[in-house]
Amino acid sequence: MNWLSRALLLAVFLLIQGCSVLPTTPPDTANVAGSLNGTWEFLPSGSAEMPANNARWQRIRVPGNWSAQGFDHHGIGWYRLNFHAEVAPETLSTLHFGGVDYFADVWLNGQKLGAHEGYFQTFSFDVTPHLKAGQNTLLVRVNSPLEKPEDFSLRKRLIKGIFAHHDTRPGGAWSERGQEKNTGGIWGEVRLQQSAPVQLQPQQVQVQAVKGLEQWRVKVDLDVLGKLPAGAQLQWSVEPVGFAEEGVCNTPLQCPRRGVLHTPSSNISITHPKLWNPKGYGDPNLYTLTVSAVHNGKVLDSFQRSIAFRKVERSSQGIWKVNHQRILLKGTNYIAHQWLSEMKTDDFRRDIQLMQDAHINTVRVHAHITAPEFYRLCDETGLMVWQDFPLQWGYQDTAEFHQQAVSQVGDMIRQFGHHPSIIHWTLHNEPPWDADWMKWKYKDYDPQQNKRLDDKLYQTAKALDNTRPITAISATKEHPWLGWYSGHWLDYAKPTKLHTIAEFGAQALPDRFTLAKILGEEPELPTSKADWKLWEYHNFQRKETLEIAKVPQGKTLEQFISNTQHYQAQLTQLAAESYRRQAYQPVGSLFQFMLVENWPSMNWAVVDFWRKPKPAYYALQRAYQPVLPSLAWNKVNYAAGEPVTVGAWALNDSLAHLPNAQYRLTLWQGRQQRDTQSWSFELAPDSHRHLRDYTVPVQQPGKYRLAAEITDAQGKVISRNEYRFTIQSQ
Structure with a gap:
């Protein structure tokens, strides 16, 4: 087909469609985005009144939480920035905030633009009527208060999850110091966006499977500012x-990846895209959705979203499938x-690498929403995300609070719902109505508190x-905490009836060098109540460690560190292996608690x-x-003459198929080999088999x-494991 025929075909296609496609070379855009990040003026103040002319402003970095910059402050803090702007005719100007914790009131050149509540959302204001050509003054009143004593900790008002009340906060969850080191501040970027004469603001982008894994619908909902x-x-x-996608756009009539939205809220049909898969199950294929306002070949404004095509299912038995793969x-x-x-991009990238190096395929962002960059990197790396809404334990049951929580749930879904890595929403962690332990802690405990809210x-x-x-809550029963808050760590060897294990784990001290950095002094084994107080402020739980877990303290700090680390390690491995052996019968998901310490x-x-x-x-x-020779046992110390029997299991969470695999067991006493056995078996994909029992000879x-x-x-080792035990003397 010559060029003239192709041109005629294109003209006929456009006439039929009543629209044009995006040009292959995008024209110049009038959009200008100006960063307002950098050094601002800061006035920590208890007053909501405008600062006096003689106020003594200090310097602060934006973006940045104020506690991270040495301001030990809660309540109201004023931010001020003088900046230069250009204002062309017919220019629309909007001011965007990437995140402010927690209440924000904003003025530009003395005119109040509006207010916002919530720590994780992006928000913006139309500043076109108030922006000047030349110098401008931006003033932001940020209020990150403490919860009132009568409300903390059962009837909180702020939707901040673990940033307001949690075991891992400075001071812990239950001490009078648990609200120290406030998280307030302008922690997200601030920018001025200018374009003429229109701006596009996306409200929600959602990808949905329509027919199998072949036909999809991209729902786009956007606001058009200006005209x-x-x-x-x-x-x-x-x-x-x-x-590259082969064969998608060989001719204009076969170009299903471009088109025109006839209304700001429209559906886009996509057929046969490459799918996004979790790591280990295929490639995490991503697409860029671009929507542009185009007039006479010129892009007036545009926005982009990274999207992908993947289908997530969870059965009533708690079994997960992604793209029909269990x-x-x-x-x-x-x-x-x-x-x-x-947290910068490289910091998140490092943490994701730590997860994937440990064969973690899903991360639960626990009772909070983290920085947007994390979700982008999870999309790219194929790491699945179990996303919590920032509600932790008890909150007010007032109409005002319910309304605010409902509003912020909507914000979360609209702002983050386009990320394919997010496979699940959970809306409340251990609410009062599901936390029976609260009746022992609170005299005025209401067993129905927050039930209507969560509904x-x-x-x-x-x-x-x-x-x-979506699940309304992360239930208390899904957090067994055996060997820490109740029971014994060996109880993890017993069968469970739970589909979801959302938390399991134990504490452990870091090494001596890290402990010195945490405490700010050469560490010693605590000997007084004051010594323990400092450790407890840094989240160490003495009762659980010494009385429930019964970790031996030892005679030296080095012994105590080693004992806590050994306890955490053996509990973690026993629990993880036991739950894996119960895969799909009934366990569908398991989440160790937790990956990293989030402050010193x-x-x-x-x-x-x-x-x-x-x-x-x-x-x-x-x-x-992914492939594991799991060893099933339920004790580590045996009496003389007591038989030692271990179950030999082959676990395979991967898609690999090894028809002629070998399983080998070798018993060692010190450096002396006492016994060895091996046998052939077939390792099928996605299988979890008990092969036989081994009795120590x-x-x-x-x-x-x-x-x-x-x-x-071929004799290549796929994976290794071990079990250590002791036979006592008479």
């Missing part, structure tokens, strides 16, 4: 990121940092998003605040191997190590 000129169009394109969710709980402004939140979320599973503390993390792994990190890494007292490995037909 589109006559003849202007809202043109869209969906372009692959980092890969997947056991092997996860961790994650709180990156107490002050979100401190409202669930109905709101379901109405906004039917593309992923000593808590449940398997990686310290400075990202040095503890032994439990490597225990989790071993237990989460020796009874001599001593310490033993049972090593297990799986090899392929």
